Amino acid sequence: MVKLDTMSESVSIYFKCEGRMYSIMIKTKASDITLSMLKGRINKKVGFVESHVKLELSYYPLVAESNEREKCTIYDDEDLDVYLTSFDTEKRRCVLIVDVTKTRDDEANAIVPYEEKDKGKGVQGDSKTLGREEGDEYVEQPPVVTPSQFIDPWEDGLTLRKFDEFPNKKALQEVVDRASFANCFRFKIAKSDKDRYVLKCSKEGCSWGLRATRVPHTEIFSIRRHNNMHSCSRASKSSSNSNRRGTPELVASLLHNDYPGQMETPRPKIIMELVKTKLGLSVSYSTALRGKVKAVSDLRGTAEESYKMLPCYLHMLEKVNQGTRTYMHLDENKKFMYLFIALGVSIEGFQVMRKVISIDATFLKNGYGGVLVFASAQDPNRHHYPLAFGVLDGENDASWNWFMEMLKPVIGDSSKIVFMTDRNASLIKAIANVYPQAHHGFCHASNYNRDVVAWRFMEVSRLYTVVEFEVEYNSFKIRYPNAAKYLEDSTKVEKWARCEFPRERYNLDTSNGVESLNSVFKDVRRYSLIPMLDAIIAKFSEWFNEHRKEAVSGSVANKLVPFVENYLHDLWGVAEKLKVTELNTFGLQYNVIDNDGKPYLVNLVMRSCGCRFFDIQKYPCVHVLAAFIEYLKTKDKTRDIQMHELCSRYYWTELWAMAYYQTIFLVPDKSQWNVPAWVKDVQIIPPKRKTKGGRKRTKRFASTGEKRSLKRKRTQNKRRRRHGLQWLLFGVSSNV
Structure with a gap:
């Protein structure tokens, strides 16, 4: 028995050959060692010519309570794995026995002992040089290479x-x-x-x-x-x-x-x-x-083949995802122009989503031009909830009007619908024409100097009360008169101010949410049409699966989505310390004094608060939470109210889970497509390729509010003032 080497990246093996003990170390994992590799190392160690000898490896297996021990021969890699992984409780492995058979009797140098190889080298009688000492039994000697006339096949x-x-x-x-x-x-x-x-x-x-x-x-x-x-x-x-x-x-x-x-x-x-x-x-x-x-x-398929296979692809997409709507528009020459896709899962799930839709477009980089369009909502846990997407030939009146017309059968016109977009004139006109009852909010921050005005404008636009807004907006007009003049000349204040907006748009003040989808698919925009659609649908399916697991991962006691649950958890300690006065026991009206000394009127029945956070966001602010804590202390309650009942139903985990309970399926490989003949007969001509000079730009310009990479600071090539010989002799003073 010999001790087993416990190093994970090397294996030590002791073997006995022709009456002598040897050792080798193979610097690799035991699972990666093959029988041919081990035989090669043994031949090299002992000094055999591999083509002239045949090695047979065996060992005495560690079989408990065996009266007669028989040798086990190693024939293949599986037998070798058994040997390398067999050891006793003290981590010891059996000694390997090597039997040698000459394959060529006429070769005198088939086996070259170490004594003969080293004869005549070093000082006569030096046992270390001749390898006679016992301590040198395990030292690997350089092998003798016998030249061969032929190469083994x-x-x-x-x-x-x-x-x-x-x-x-x-x-x-x-x-x-x-x-x-x-x-x-x-x-x-x-x-x-x-x-x-x-x-x-x-x-x-x-x-x-x-x-x-x-x-x-x-x-x-x-x-x-x-x-x-x-x-x-x-x-x-x-x-x-x-x-x-x-x-x-x-x-x-x-x-x-x-x-x-x-x-x-x-x-x-x-x-x-x-x-x-x-x-x-x-x-x-x-x-x-x-x-x-x-x-x-x-x-x-190639870019051209993608357009030709598009009808068959859309047919299979509708087949594997029930309720999916796909529309395609060609010109009079059967040349591709527009594409619209709305997955059936998203259409059904939007029924339990907040009715705020963000729309934006980004340029494609596949050589054919056009734009990729996304229409997306936001789930109560502030995740993307894609509703529809498509491909247009550009952002113009005809294309945007077509896209909105295709969206209308999916999401009908209603006064409860709110659209959030940028200030693209064609998009604004299309929404007004197709959705006359819906309300439309604009994102204005991108129209100004981003580093100076945008952050201040966003602060003003997100105020909750009209009084606070008027005070801050007057200050904004004094500090940035040009920006204020642009706002007053181009649009109405209720289009961008949160406190003045006539409908419920919750926390969604900009289209940055849907614009971030452009960043997610920045590499996909370079693909051909069908690979791009595959990648987009695969990402949507991945998101739905993640959020589906997240929605059911909480306990039954958690009635609210994690975002709101964590928000209320963090505010609870602050709310408990606020002073609350009950004004109407039956009407559940309270007066709450904030830390700044300002009083706020809270009505739990009407779901309102003087700060208007509760009115707009539809979940409790710190004042409402303080009033609810006071309500819980009341012994004789006129009505029973639970915490989750103070929030909009859109924030309940029950509805959140319903939005993701169905699966988005991917389109199978084209070898598995079963498409009717009338679909195959549809002919599509790809649009004309658009080539531009210079290197293609693959990164988009970041929108306002998104993190942008900083420009490299100029150092040696920065322009500096010169002062003739004085500058050469004494340099430039610090006040220059």
Whole structure:
């Protein structure tokens, strides 16, 4: 028995060979050690020529209460795993027994003992030099390399069999190219035409070869002959294809192998390193980028194919998601113009959402121009709740009017509906035309100098009482007269001031919520049409699943969504310390003195407070919470009120869970599509490509309120005043 090495990244093995004990350490995990690897290390340790000897490994297994111990022979990697993982309670493993058999009787140097290898070296009689001392039994000696005239045959790494089929010749070429780079062999094309593809090794005398032929009346290529063993040396280079370069097709093939079915792959720089590591090949940044794009196109088709497959895709989307509405508009030449999608799950879930809808558009970067449009609500826990999205040819009167017309069957016109958008003139006009009963709020902060006026404007617009608003707005007009003049000339105060808005828009004062969706899908905007739709729907499905689990994760006692529950929890300690006077026991009216000494009238029955936070946000403020605590102390209650009853039903976890209880399903692969013939017959012509000079911009301009990266501070190239020779001799004074 020997002690087991407990190091996780190395394994120590003691073995006995021809009457002597040896030790080796393999610096890898036990699960990664193979039988061929272990035999190679033993040959190297003892000094055997691997091609001239055959090793048989065995050991005495640790079997409890066995009268006769029999050796267990290691035949394969599974037997080796059993040996490496077998040890007793004291962490000891059996000694490995190595039996040696010569495979060539005429080779005198098949086994070279250490005594003979070291004979004549060092000082005569020096036992350390001859390896005679007992302490040197476990010291690894340098092996003797016996030159061989022949190279042992080695495999090409292609796991091909006779009659294996490929969809076309290009697919076969990609497989062979990837294997040739990965296993460092070169080949030359003997014949290549529309019916045959014949390869042989570039080194003369090597028996490697491959032959494939086309199946008649198809594009399929079938393997007819494949000798997968090379008899040449990798060191013997040939110039036939030594200068071959990586192609986007090769990069895409590698990405499909390492990231199967994924449209999100690493950045081009990481792909360059991956190709170098996997295939030993250097590719340029542009090749890596084109390969990345091609990998996405292979999954869902090219940009042109996306438009042609769009009717079939929309049919399958409606089929897997019941209640989904999809609309598409073409011009008189059948050229694509507009697209609208509203998932059935979102349509049904909006019934229990606050009726505030934010709409915004962002530019596409796929080469065809146009904009990606989102219409989104906000759930009571302040998460995105997407309602509809689409693609338009631009932000103009016709496109916005079409989008709103498609949205109207999904969300009907009502005085309870509130839209929050930016000040795009076409969008404002479309909402007024299609939704005449709805109310429309504007986001004005982006029209001003962001670093000077925006933050102050947002503070003024978010005040809850009219008195406070008038005081602060008068101060704003004195400090920023140009901005105030613009507001008064361009719009009415009830369009942007929270306290003046006629309907309920809760905490939603800007369209920044839906604008953040643009940031989420900033990379997706570069995809072709169908891959972009896939990525958007997949993200929506992921959000719904996360929020569904979040909605049911709380206890039964939690009646309110986490955001409101945490808010009330934090205010409770402050509310308990406020002075409360009961004014009407039956009407549940209270007078609450705030910490600043101001009194506020609270009416629990009418759900109102003098600060108007309760009236607008629809959940208790600190004054209402203080009045409720006083109400709980009352012994003779005229009516029973629970905390969650003071909040709008939209903040109840019961309704929150109902909004997410259904699943958003993804569109399956096109090989599984079952589409009627009339859908397949719809012809769509892609829009004209729009090319611009210079490098494409991939990052959008951040909106007001969003965090923006700071510009690099100018240092050495900053312009400074000069003072002739005086500046050269004495520098510039600090007051310059």
